[in-house]
Amino acid sequence: DIQMTQSPSSLSASVGDRVTITCRASQNINNYLNWYHQKPGKAPKLLIYVVSSLQSGVPSRFSGSGSGTDFTLTISSLQPEDFGTYYCQQSYTTPQLTFGGGTKVEIK
Amino acid sequence: EVQLVQSGAQVKKPGQSLKISCKGSGYSFTDYWIGWVRQMPGKGLEWMGVIYPGDSDSRNSPSFEGQVTISVDKSNNTAYLQWSSLKASDTAIYYCARLGQQSKIDYWGQGTLVTVSS
Numbered sequence: 001d002i003q004m005t006q007s008p009s010s011l012s013a014s015v016g017d018r019v020t021i022t023c024r025a026s027q028n029i030n031n032y033l034n035w036y037h038q039k040p041g042k043a044p045k046l047l048i049y050v051v052s053s054l055q056s057g058v059p060s061r062f063s064g065s066g067s068g069t070d071f072t073l074t075i076s077s078l079q080p081e082d083f084g085t086y087y088c089q090q091s092y093t094t095p096q097l098t099f100g101g102g103t104k105v106e107i108k
Numbered sequence: 109e110v111q112l113v114q115s116g117a118q119v120k121k122p123g124q125s126l127k128i129s130c131k132g133s134g135y136s137f138t139d140y141w142i143g144w145v146r147q148m149p150g151k152g153l154e155w156m157g158v159i160y161p162g163d164s165d166s167r168n169s170p171s172f173e174g175q176v177t178i179s180v181d182k183s184n185n186t187a188y189l190q191w192s193s194l195k196a197s198d199t200a201i202y203y204c205a206r207l208g209q210q211s212k213i214d215y216w217g218q219g220t221l222v223t224v225s226s
Contacts, residue, residue, distance in 0.1 A: 001170060032210075032211065034211075034212050034213070036153075036213070038153075043203055043216035043217065043218060043219055044153065044203075044213075044216060045216075046212055046213060046214055049210055049212035050210050050212075055212075055214075085152075087152065087153055089153075089213070091207075091210070091211035091212065094207070094211035095141045095143065095158040095160070095167065095207055095211070096155065096157075096158065096167060096169060097143065097155045097158075097207075097211070097213075098155060099145075099152060099153040099154065099155060100152075101152050102152040102153070
């Protein structure tokens with residue numbers, strides 16, 4: 001099984017800050033890496049797919065990068081509505097997927 | 109408009125059986141994998157398994173093998189997640205999700221809260 005490890009598990013940042021979340025796969029997953037955002041009490045929403053493609057309707061302050069086993073989600077200027085938990089997910093072994101443990105983002 | 113609409117919250121006792129549903133609309137239901145995701149209270153997302161409605165090919169993740177059954181009624185555009193004997197540790201929110209192009213989860217159901225308590 002492919003394991004996905006996110007760091008940090010939580011962070012607190014101010015509005016306007018640049019935020020970076022990392023995701024590491026236990027083996028090479030090529031570019032099959034997606035990112036989701038979940039607010040409390042809501043279903044997750046897709047932000048970025050295949051490492052760096054922005055899902056329709058997602059603000060351009062979100063970006064993704066990486067390759068192989070190491071990937072990054074960046075929020076260039078944190079906004080109040082960006083609070084919640086962010087998950088990476090590998091689809092290299094599709095249709096069996098694996099999620100990372102999540103990164104909880106709090107606004108200072 | 110693509111929608112996945114799940115059945116309502118359930119409260120059950122340990123040992124009881126349960127089947128929850130996920131009805132798709134607004135797209136060709138038989139052309140996309142439907143997966144199930146567990147979220148235990150205060151925890152992260154876990155991929156439970158998946159089914160292809162076109163031919164009913166279903167696959168459970170190793171952690172859920174033998175624990176749940178995933179099925180589909182393509183005549184009714186509905187996928188199901190079933191337990192034969194619930195445990196307290198099955199208490200969670202369960203989401204269904206559609207795998208779109210490039211295996212991204214592009215649509216989610218609203219979630220079904222299952223509470224198992226004596």
